[in-house]
Amino acid sequence: MLLEVKNLNAGYRSNNKIVRAVKNVSFNVEEDDFLGIAGESGCGKSTLLFSMLKLLKKPGEIFGGEIIYKGENILKMDKEKLRKKRWVEFSLVTQSAMNALNPVYKIKDQIMDVIFEHSNYSKSEAIGMVEKVLHMVGIQKERMESYPHQLSGGMKQRVAIAMALVFSPSLVVMDEPTTSLDVVVQRSIMEQIDEIRSKNKFSIIFVTHDISLLFELSKRISIMYAGEMVEIGPTKAVYSNPLHPYTEGLINSFPKLTDVSKEYKGIPGRIPDLSKEIKGCPFKERCKYRKDLCDKKPEFKEVTPGRWVACHFPR
Numbered sequence: 001m002l003l004e005v006k007n008l009n010a011g012y013r014s015n016n017k018i019v020r021a022v023k024n025v026s027f028n029v030e031e032d033d034f035l036g037i038a039g040e041s042g043c044g045k046s047t048l049l050f051s052m053l054k055l056l057k058k059p060g061e062i063f064g065g066e067i068i069y070k071g072e073n074i075l076k077m078d079k080e081k082l083r084k085k086r087w088v089e090f091s092l093v094t095q096s097a098m099n100a101l102n103p104v105y106k107i108k109d110q111i112m113d114v115i116f117e118h119s120n121y122s123k124s125e126a127i128g129m130v131e132k133v134l135h136m137v138g139i140q141k142e143r144m145e146s147y148p149h150q151l152s153g154g155m156k157q158r159v160a161i162a163m164a165l166v167f168s169p170s171l172v173v174m175d176e177p178t179t180s181l182d183v184v185v186q187r188s189i190m191e192q193i194d195e196i197r198s199k200n201k202f203s204i205i206f207v208t209h210d211i212s213l214l215f216e217l218s219k220r221i222s223i224m225y226a227g228e229m230v231e232i233g234p235t236k237a238v239y240s241n242p243l244h245p246y247t248e249g250l251i252n253s254f255p256k257l258t259d260v261s262k263e264y265k266g267i268p269g270r271i272p273d274l275s276k277e278i279k280g281c282p283f284k285e286r287c288k289y290r291k292d293l294c295d296k297k298p299e300f301k302e303v304t305p306g307r308w309v310a311c312h313f314p315r
């Protein structure tokens, strides 16, 4: 097992209020996995990703849980140990990664900085690594002499992705890595990342608002609702046979490439306020299948091998 998230709880404390953005979340990531995480805006996806890598900034706080990466708890690692593992063992790409590129340094120097910070490679070895990783993400090696402003948004984001891949980490966590780009560029970058992943067998945990892209590319998918994981399973199985009514609603809320005639509709209502206590199933107010038992909180349990759901009445 590459990563085990156990009972993770995290959120934000402010003015006598606690927003519980991640509640008792548990899941595993295998080697050579591509786990997509979907859910409405504000359901806790980013908080989950940042907590997992111990990168959640104040007022964010991890309330409890364990993140076991190759047998070691990330949340218990000290700063120095984490610094050594980041980029090399696991890396993060965010939506704003390309804006973090330093405007006064050439692309080559910025990637080399990451290499020298985490290794003893020589300059010529590092240049070789830069060329290789830029080629991998579809950037010609001549471009490494460019400054960020000389590149398009898509290319800058490819550079940010290249940085995250330069040490061939076992796990790459991506939080909306292509959201600020136009849809055609988004898709082409993500397809390329998936190709690299399949070849190099690392694992990806991926969050995006583009649910159709997520269903197309990921191997497994997990659905978050109001800070909780409500369903997880192999993507094809979840798509063809969603178990949680919320998953069913999400799937019906985006158009299908294969069947444009099918009507698609949103889910009425909105996610509950995460600073208030939620009794019973968090989705019950919006659920058309609601029954009395839904006032009692459903457990997140494995109903068939590899398929987990938190619902008293799986579909």
Ligand SMILES: Nc1ncnc2c1ncn2[C@@H]1O[C@H](COP(=O)(O)OP(=O)(O)OP(=O)(O)O)[C@@H](O)[C@H]1O
Residues within 6 Å of the ligand: 012, 014, 019, 021, 039, 040, 041, 042, 043, 044, 045, 046, 047, 048, 058, 059, 060, 274
């Ligand atoms: N700095 C903060 N202070 C207080 N509450 C916050 C803070 N950041 C996020 N939250 C709250 O935590 C909850 C989860 O937010 P989070 O950004 O993790 O959701 P998300 O699913 O990633 O949303 P999106 O898809 O819009 O990025 C939301 O209710 C949000 O308002």
